[in-house]
Amino acid sequence: MFLQSQAELALGxxxxxxxxxxxxxxxxxxRATGVELDAHWFPVLRYLQVKGPAGxxxxxxxxxxxxxxxxxxxxxxxxxxxxxxxxxxxxxxxSVLDLSVEGERRLSGMGPIWYAIRRGAAAAVTRSSGAxxxxxxxxxxxxxxxxxxxxxxxxxxxxxxAKPDIKPFRREWREHFYRINAEWLERHWTxxxxxxxxxxxxxxxxxxxxxxxxxxxxxxxxxGTCALLQELPGVFELTKMGVETGWRGIGAGRLLIQxxxxxxxxxxxxxxxxxxxxxxxxxxxxxESAGFVHQPAPRPGSHYQRxxxxxxxxxxxxxxxxxx
Amino acid sequence: MFLQSQAELALGxxxxxxxxxxxxxxxxxxRATGVELDAHWFPVLRYLQVKGPAGxxxxxxxxxxxxxxxxxxxxxxxxxxxxxxxxxxxxxxxSVLDLSVEGERRLSGMGPIWYAIRRGAAAAVTRSSGAxxxxxxxxxxxxxxxxxxxxxxxxxxxxxxAKPDIKPFRREWREHFYRINAEWLERHWTxxxxxxxxxxxxxxxxxxxxxxxxxxxxxxxxxGTCALLQELPGVFELTKMGVETGWRGIGAGRLLIQxxxxxxxxxxxxxxxxxxxxxxxxxxxxxESAGFVHQPAPRPGSHYQRxxxxxxxxxxxxxxxxxx
DNA sequence: AGCACTAACGTAAGTGCTTACGGAAATCGT
DNA sequence: ACGATTTCCGTAAGCACTTACGTTAGTGCT
Numbered sequence: 001m002f003l004q005s006q007a008e009l010a011l012g013x014x015x016x017x018x019x020x021x022x023x024x025x026x027x028x029x030x031r032a033t034g035v036e037l038d039a040h041w042f043p044v045l046r047y048l049q050v051k052g053p054a055g056x057x058x059x060x061x062x063x064x065x066x067x068x069x070x071x072x073x074x075x076x077x078x079x080x081x082x083x084x085x086x087x088x089x090x091x092x093x094x095s096v097l098d099l100s101v102e103g104e105r106r107l108s109g110m111g112p113i114w115y116a117i118r119r120g121a122a123a124a125v126t127r128s129s130g131a132x133x134x135x136x137x138x139x140x141x142x143x144x145x146x147x148x149x150x151x152x153x154x155x156x157x158x159x160x161x162a163k164p165d166i167k168p169f170r171r172e173w174r175e176h177f178y179r180i181n182a183e184w185l186e187r188h189w190t191x192x193x194x195x196x197x198x199x200x201x202x203x204x205x206x207x208x209x210x211x212x213x214x215x216x217x218x219x220x221x222x223x224g225t226c227a228l229l230q231e232l233p234g235v236f237e238l239t240k241m242g243v244e245t246g247w248r249g250i251g252a253g254r255l256l257i258q259x260x261x262x263x264x265x266x267x268x269x270x271x272x273x274x275x276x277x278x279x280x281x282x283x284x285x286x287x288e289s290a291g292f293v294h295q296p297a298p299r300p301g302s303h304y305q306r307x308x309x310x311x312x313x314x315x316x317x318x319x320x321x322x323x324x
Numbered sequence: 325m326f327l328q329s330q331a332e333l334a335l336g337x338x339x340x341x342x343x344x345x346x347x348x349x350x351x352x353x354x355r356a357t358g359v360e361l362d363a364h365w366f367p368v369l370r371y372l373q374v375k376g377p378a379g380x381x382x383x384x385x386x387x388x389x390x391x392x393x394x395x396x397x398x399x400x401x402x403x404x405x406x407x408x409x410x411x412x413x414x415x416x417x418x419s420v421l422d423l424s425v426e427g428e429r430r431l432s433g434m435g436p437i438w439y440a441i442r443r444g445a446a447a448a449v450t451r452s453s454g455a456x457x458x459x460x461x462x463x464x465x466x467x468x469x470x471x472x473x474x475x476x477x478x479x480x481x482x483x484x485x486a487k488p489d490i491k492p493f494r495r496e497w498r499e500h501f502y503r504i505n506a507e508w509l510e511r512h513w514t515x516x517x518x519x520x521x522x523x524x525x526x527x528x529x530x531x532x533x534x535x536x537x538x539x540x541x542x543x544x545x546x547x548g549t550c551a552l553l554q555e556l557p558g559v560f561e562l563t564k565m566g567v568e569t570g571w572r573g574i575g576a577g578r579l580l581i582q583x584x585x586x587x588x589x590x591x592x593x594x595x596x597x598x599x600x601x602x603x604x605x606x607x608x609x610x611x612e613s614a615g616f617v618h619q620p621a622p623r624p625g626s627h628y629q630r631x632x633x634x635x636x637x638x639x640x641x642x643x644x645x646x647x648x
Numbered sequence: 649a650g651c652a653c654t655a656a657c658g659t660a661a662g663t664g665c666t667t668a669c670g671g672a673a674a675t676c677g678t
Numbered sequence: 679a680c681g682a683t684t685t686c687c688g689t690a691a692g693c694a695c696t697t698a699c700g701t702t703a704g705t706g707c708t
Contacts, residue, residue: 002371002386008445009438010387012350013367015343016665017388022336023694033480040694043337047326049569052511057656062326063334064341069695071658093656093703111570114333115545116480121332125459135449135459156357156440187376221439245373247435340695364664381686393665395688417673417686 026117033113036106041082044073045099048083049107053098055088082106162218164252166259169202169213176222177202177213180242188279189306198240202227210267211236214259216243216252223247226256228263234270238313241283253283257290261313272313275299277306287311350441357437360430365406368397369423372407373431377422379412406430486542488576490583493526493537500546501526501537504566512603513630522564526551534591535560538583540567540576547571550580552587558594562616562637565607577607581614585637596637599623601630611635 004014026039037045043063048054056074060067074097077083082103088094099107169177178199185191191199198205206213209230216224224243230236238260243252264272274292276284288294292311299310328338350363361369367387372378380398384391398421401407406427412418423431493501502523509515515523522529530537533554540548548567554560562584567576588596598616600608612618616635623634 002367006367006370008442008449009370010367011445012343012346012363013387013389015339015346019336019339019343020666022339026336029477029480032477033484039336043326043330043334046330046333050507050511055656056658063337065337065694066696067657068659068697072695075658091656091704095657108569108572111542111547111568111572112483112486113480114570115542116477116483118332119479121335125332155443156353156437159436159440160357162436183374187374218435218439223435244435245432246438248432250435344696379686380688389664390666391687392667392689397664399688415674415686419687 022121025120029113029117029120035110035113037110041073041077044070044077044097045082045103045107048097048099049104053096055094055096057094059097077103159219164216164218164223164247164250164255166255167215167217169207169215171203173215173222174202176215177225177227177240180222180225180244181240183244184242184280188277192305194303198227198229212260212263213240214256214263216256218247218250218252224252224256226260228260228272230267230269234268236264236267236269236272238272238274248282253286254290257286261290264313273299274311274313275302275304275307276309276311278308280309284309291315346445349444353437353441353444359434359437361434365397365401368394368401368421369406369427369431372421372423373428377420379418379420381418383421401427483543488540488542488547488571488574488579490538490540490579493531493539495527497539497546498526500539501549501551501564504546504549504568505564507568508566508604512601516629518627522551522553536584536587537564538580538587540580542571542574542576548576548580550584552584552596554591554593558592560588560591560593560596562596562598562611572606577610578614581610585614588637597623598635598637599626599628599631600633600635602632604633608633615639 023039026042030037030039043065044059047059047062054062056070057067060070063070074083074085078085081100084098084100085095086098088096181195181199182191185195202213206227206229211230212228214226215222224241224247226241227239228236229239238257241253241256243256261272273295274287275298276287278284288311291313293314295310295312297308297310299307302310347363350366354361354363367389368383371383371386378386380394381391384394387394398407398409402409405424408422408424409419410422412420505519505523506515509519526537530551530553535554536552538550539546540550548565548571550565551563552560553563562581565577565580567580585596597619598611599622600611602608612635615637617638619634619636621632621634623631626634
């Protein structure tokens with residue numbers, strides 16, 4: 001599921017959909033058992049049944065909705081004979097809702113269906129995690145207190161000004177190497193077989209043959225990666241560079257390329273090339289400005305179907321010498 | 325919170341409210357950080373950003389909404405320049421959505437705010453219960469499979485035809501003695517001091533002085549209760565009778581009274597009386613038909629403020645003898 | 649006592665979805 | 679090959695809320 005992959009970011013959508021599902025289930029149960037009740041009415045009607053006559057505002061805060069919602073629903077329920085509405089003697093602003101005799105009668109036989117719904121839902125909740133109800137309560141309290149809100153803003157203040165750090169490969173970041181590259185590969189092409197193998201076994205197919213992998217991190221979150229692959233002794237390929245959409249434009253790509261080049265020099269490599277595709281405009285710009293020079297494509301013996309750009313790294317020093 | 329007291333019955337409302345809260349939080353975070361994005365757009369925009377161009381239906385199923393919702397949102401986003409819409413060559417029924425260059429640009433800097441929201445929400449979720457996300461996923465799957473629906477109907481089929489069982493007091497049902505009586509007491513009056521004491525210490529104040537308590541159960545759920553209280557040796561009071569709203573009309577009240585009377589005879593009691601209130605019409609009918617006869621109220625030395633009905637049990641046998 | 653202020657509510661309009669419906673293109677069965 | 683069915687989508691209307699606003703009644707301050 002796509003929404004699940006977005007983790008906490010799409011909770012709003014998921015809760016909304018869950019809400020509709022649950023209303024649907026309850027309504028289907030009512031219909032199937034011949035009960036004329038809409039699940040949306042339950043909070044108001046049940047509140048009146050349990051607590052007796054109550055004002056609009058009182059009900060609204062109790063069930064977590066606005067007074068308008070309660071007022072409008074009350075009008076509807078009044079028309080269909082569920083409840084009575086009279087204005088409070090004593091405080092003429094208030095209008096007091098009360099179950100009608102007929103409404104009370106209709107509700108009085110709901111025990112079986114309510115318990116059935118409750119048991120069915122409880123079973124599902126238990127299967128999903130025994131503590132779901134408690135968790136929801138705490139979450140609601142947390143949100144109401146404004147704490148979540150404040151924390152988000154605090155985090156953002158830190159993340160916005162954070163600069164990317166470049167760090168060498170660590171095992172716990174392994175999955176990010178796959179994830180980040182899969183994102184743009186799936187987007188523009190498909191993941192070729194060679195891609196899949198390299199991405200899923202980076203230690204064996206990149207590091208052990210004398211290569212290197214770097215990650216770009218922002219405040220501990222991996223947001224980009226790049227690999228240096230040794231094809232033949234002294235011949236290296238810059239490959240699998242990706243920065244998460246959403247984190248572009250803070251210089252992570254440039255830093256990654258610089259780290260790769262530095263590593264290439266450290267290993268006394270002779271040739272550093274890369275293959276890419278014309279559709280990756282911003283990346284190509286980065287390569288060019290880092291010292292890569294276009295060559296006739298495709299490279300003889302290219303591994304990739306999608307490759308139509310071939311570049312070789314020519315250090316500034318070399319070019320400068322040429323010009324003089 | 326009232327909704328929480330309704331446990332699984334009001335999950336729909338709670339999820340809906342949670343959904344609104346989370347959208348609100350996200351939107352506030354966007355606004356506070358100067359990002360022009362509506363949290364409701366996130367699923368569609370993010371899907372396009374990650375997966376690239378996609379059809380309306382594909383997006384709809386991926387994000388769990390209807391194609392109509394996606395189509396309408398797409399129109400809006402198209403008008404405001406976020407995305408382009410063109411019909412698919414190859415299949416003219418499809419219309420393909422794609423982020424515009426401008427839309428892509430706007431989204432490209434969202435990393436910090438998205439991660440901030442994600443962290444804030446994740447922290448709240450962790451505080452509420454580490455497993456909430458997994459629990460939600462399982463719950464969604466369970467609902468989608470139709471299992472919850474089926475179980476509710478099966479439960480209802482059993483509960484609807486179930487007859488109440490009358491059982492003597494057990495410690496594990498203790499709280500129900502309080503809960504069920506509190507319901508009608510709070511509803512019509514307030515819980516007097518003597519009520520509170522008796523209800524919260526039934527063993528000490530009812531059973532030990534030679535009384536009894538019975539519960540009415542339906543398929544294992546306690547739905548009603550009644551107490552026999554020994555005031556003086558041989559003088560008993562029928563009191564604290566209640567049947568849950570929702571379970572009235574299946575004869576639980578009558579069975580409870582019969583059980584009390586039987587217990588009264590078993591203990592060779594001489595007098596069985598009760599105090600009640602005129603507002604409790606249905607209950608009074610039950611008392612009358614069970615053999616209780618009205619006496620001038622209030623009873624001398626009554627314990628209760630609310631009492632304006634006083635009845636004494638006169639077995640049919642006695643009345644029959646009188647008539648002859 | 650008078651006057652700003654607040655509280656309680658109803659109404660109108662907006663919103664983010666849904667269901668219902670219909671049209672057009674693709675696919676299937678024969 | 680061609681009618682029946684299915685797929686894909688857009689539009690319209692509905693729904694369950696919301697926010698915005700206005701009215702009326704109570705409250706607090708001087």
